[in-house]
Amino acid sequence: MSDEAGVRALFARLADAWERGDGAAYGECFTDDASYVSWVGTVYRGGGDIGRSHQVLFDTYLKGTKLLTGGTTDVRFYGDDTAVLTSRGDVGKKPGKASKVQTFTFVRRNGAWKIAAFQNTKRRPLLERLSFRFQPETRPAAA
Structure with missing residues (x-):
């Protein structure tokens, strides 16, 4: 299995x-x-604290939801044992608009990929458009 396939397999395991x-x-x-x-x-x-807190959420507010990915993921490697995956997504019971952007930092330890850091940000498209309109130089080059 390639490194990218290993990272994506862990991402799929997380969603499952x-x-x-x-x-x-x-x-x-x-x-x-x-x-x-x-x-x-x-x-x-x-991982213990993350799993414990999510179990409470899965049993209440997030019961029956799934991770909804916006279909856009970017995987970049920084050496043999570190990767960053950026995705657009959300959570819900049925497909919807991807209103959040997530950044995952993956590390390989003892031959297995694990997530070492995660950041989730709610998108504010209106504020983003206003910023780009009044300050065009703030638009990302990759946009």
């Missing part, structure tokens, strides 16, 4: 754990010292 509402399996995708920043700004540390 979410869809099954399995907090423990979700947390196992992360390193023991991972940092996880939710879209509301809450910071969790380590």
Whole structure:
């Protein structure tokens, strides 16, 4: 399996754990010292804490939801054992608009890929368009 296939396989495993509402399996995708920043700004540390907190969410607010990916993911490697995956997505019960952008930092430890850091940001398209209109030089070159 190629490095990119390994990273994408872990990303798929993460989505599967979410869809099954399995907090423990979700947390196992992360390193023991991972940092996880939710879209509301809450910071969790380590796969155990991430899995525990998500189980509560899976049992309540996020029950029956799945990770909805916007279909756009970019995987970049920084050496043999580090990769960054950027995606657009959201959560919900049926397909919808990808209103968030996520950044995952993957590391390979003992031959296995794990997520070491996660950042989730809610998109503000109107503010983004206004910024680009009044300050065009703020538009990303890749846009």
